[in-house]
Amino acid sequence: MSPTPLTLTDTRTVTPEGVHEGWVHLENGRVAELGTGEPPRGAVHDAGGRWVAPGLVDTHVHGGAGHGFPDADPEGARAVTAFNRSQGVTSMVGGLVAASPEDTLHQVSVLADLCDEGELAGIYLEGPFIARQRCGAHDPELLRDPDTAEFDRWLEAGRGHVRMITVAPELPGALELIRAAASSGVVPAVGHTEATYEETVAAFDAGATVATHLYNAMRPLGHRDPGPIAAALGDGRVSVELILDLVHVHPGAAQVVLDAVGPGRLSLVTDAMNATGLGDGEYTLGGLRVRVSGGEARVVETGSIASSTIVLPQAVRNAVDHLGMTVPDAVRSASSVPAAAVGLPGVGRVEPGAPADLVVLDEGLAVAEVVHRGAFVG
Structure with a gap:
């Protein structure tokens, strides 16, 4: 009706x-x-x-309100989308983390059903084809080299709803996987990587068009070793994700990104986990224990920074208050820009x-x- x-x-x-x-x-x-x-x-x-x-569009989010998309629990996933919708995020791409081949296939299948229902706008695979050295809050024991046969099984289970996958370009088979994803209509992203500048450029030339949460979980920027950060900032084909919670990235470093890419290539995301909306405490993400203190989430065993605990409107406010963005530009960076980056035509626009x-x-x-x-x- x-x-x-x-x-x-x-x-x-x-x-x-x-x-x-x-x-x-x-x-x-x-x-x-x-x-x-x-x-x-x-x-x-x-x-x-x-x-x-326009309703905001979060293309990199793993959970909230006590539930996570990797749990593959339909009711829990609906609780995540309902919570975000009440906060102004009307479109979400459900983010998965590294898991076993069997678990990943099951997770993709469950989220595809939710996409069919209109609860989700797509599926995002942040692992498992990422670098151990830059695994962040992913279980390193579950990481593996890119495998197009496994990717094809995800595509079949996803029934056209797999939107994006993050790949570390330096891994064996990475460029082949990136080409396969791009040719299948899935957006390849570069992230969780030790790639050199040259390896990253090769990934963009192969079809990658997104940089996953720039700065975080990637080889740092050096003036003689520019790595993936400089490659992404300098390539007009690439949308650059930024977690603007003022924890993952200092406002000064975020300003460098904005000055380099402008609002048209800046994609504000949350990378939010199940603790979002609940406060401090201990939670799990992809099987790893994560402790949230003062809104900052870190892996208990390693101390690595984990997902954020913000909802996307907070990133918009931070962009205006700390980067001096205009309200329209900040809004577009949290709506039409990310929607276009993952191939959602008409979404995030009035x-x-x-x-x-x-x-x-x-x-x-x-x-x-x-x-x-x-x-x-x-």
């Missing part, structure tokens, strides 16, 4: 072209029209001159024909109201 037509009036709406001041009309779960003056007949909601943004997913932000950029598929959430 389609939601009742709804018009939001007196808005400052972030659109692909700029900021539209006027009304936004929603019908049949889609954006029908933007205009000024007298709004269409029907239900009207006064936004009071506040920002109206324009006729796009999904009727909107977020109303107050002057402090806190989420005031959320519209999902044309109806208010909560």
